[in-house]
Amino acid sequence: MGAEFVMLSLVPILIGVLAAVACALPGNFLVLRRQALIGDAISHVVLPGIVVGFLLSGTVSSWAMMAGAAGAAVVAVLLIELIRRLGRIEPGAAMGVAFTSMFAFGVLLLEQSDTSSVHLDVQHALYGNLESLIWVEARGWGSLLDPVALAGLPPELPRIAIVAALMLVFTVVFWRPLKISTFDEGFARVLGMRTNLIGFALVIMAAVAAVAAFDAVGSIIVIAMFICPPAAARLMTNRLEHQVLWSVAFAIFSAVVGYVAAGYGPLWLGADDAVSAAGMIATVSGLVLAIAALYAPHRHRSGAPADG
């Protein structure tokens, strides 16, 4: 069990956990600012980004594709702003126009170009391939100390680790401006904070998290992790500090339980194959949210009657 676990499951679980945390951290602020669907939009536009990145670089080099995805996220944010300002369209509809069109463009590009030789398709983009990120060199827990084996780790792991650390640093360093501008934008401006800049930085960080997580786990987890753990955490407490901690806990719980349920659940039930880990992680995060919505201490709006 030990050696097999380290080889087949340890790395996907770690990647899942890191991706979930990386998305949940900025997700807290997005949910509070009622921008939760930015995550949805970004994870859709990542597709044309990676396709363009692939076509320009000619390889499946992850860095080219990540650069493309990040570029696409920026283009999407600008396009949404453009449509919203120039057309005087409400933000939700502007977002709907921008991300569906860019996604459609990505699919068309993918169909038109010859990507049969590489592993790049729409299904992969939507629900990733967490299960395939195995650590071939691992021989057991001892491999964690073996530099040769460590060199064979899937490159997705260090990448998502760096991004998760970046999210943590961003959240801690900009805690005060983020918190104040989220709850009281007017007050933040009075204090001399550049609230537009903070908002834009948050969206960019969310995009970075989405792109990195997408690389490892597909866009469906990205949306689920942006929204479900922070939303559930929001129902647990009134303090932002606690909410962020709860959301990280929920994200880790969803990733671990989801992966185990997808990988081992069917075996325990007597089937021979695992089901989609990404889908299961999203499902578990939804269950967590459902339980929080039913029983969490702060689930009602403040001031609302107890029976809603």
Add this chain to the structure above:
Amino acid sequence: MLLEALTLQLGYNATLVAIGAALLGIAAGAAGTFLFLRKRALVSDAISHSTLPGVGLAFLVMAALGGDGRHLAGLMLGAALTAGAGLLAMHWLTRHTRLAEDAAIGAVLSVFFGFGVVLLTVIQTVSIGRPAGLADFLLGATAGMLFGDAVLIAVAGALAVLAVWTLRRPMTLVAFDAGFAAASGIDVRRVDLAMMGLVMAVTIIGLKVVGLVLIVALLIIPPVAARFWSDRSDRVLGIAGVFGGLSGFIGAAVSATAPALPTGPIIVLTAFALFTLSMLFAPGRGLLVGWLRHHRQQRRIHLRQGLLAIAQDLPIYERYTLNLLVRAGLARPDGVPTELGRLRAAKACRDESRWAIARRMHSHEATVSRYDGLRPIEMVLTEDEIREIDRQLAEAGEGCA
């Protein structure tokens, strides 16, 4: 090939699919208009994504009952059931918890979709029925569609158009002013429910053609594009229907010409092209018209300021102003006014003085408060009123030099 496709000469099935897609587009554009006016465009995203588990469950049930599990009507029924469940979950979250609608939308769409993906992998694992083609529901595919399926889509699309037509009045009223609608005896909750039902119907009909990831585009883009053309709801509704229908028809026809042209994305990109054209060139709210209007206004202001400068014998330094005056024959390039220029300048100056008087008269308060400083005074006040102003002007001894 393209021309043949657009003129419906690509075979019976392709024609039927194109007509079905056009009807679907009309219904989607119109239903989406109500959603857009109610500022709830992205609710459709939650609905469409939550159809996936329904498709998977319906497949499993039908396959377990011994079929090949691909009966389109059955899959659509399953999709409708979970889409309804998703909609209920979303409403419950926004009503009974303190989460905002956007968080509820995102939560429902990602969780239902994730669960749907789990079901798809379960289907692959248990290997019953013939699951090939289920993934088509993600992005839509009309190639090789069965005749019966095409008929089903066309008929359902026609019914949806009919439903929009029947419900257009109460829905418009609710979309604009829910409070007023309630006061005039309309059951707002039921109309909202009908609107959501309509959106759900469009989504489910569109699953096979456009796919569940992109069907929201057909609900959102046509109304947004139509909004540039008119400020009247009935026209926006009609134009959105036309745009939706065009997108569906052109998309389906173009996609039938080559295998690497997937239907859903082509339909969406057609709609986006219509949106871009509308944003740039629509009269009323289009960017080009807005730009022209801005420049016309700028020209009028410069001309007016130039004339006032002439009237007061001030030199004109602004190049643009001088150019405008020269082009209108009001001044020579060296800045000396022509005879016509002097006349017009005197008139402009006299009108300014008249306005100054009018501003002091209470009877013109409403008119003056809306005055933009450019309109000739004869267009705003009557002859008698101007005569009265002139009398006061003479009394006060004010006026132009």
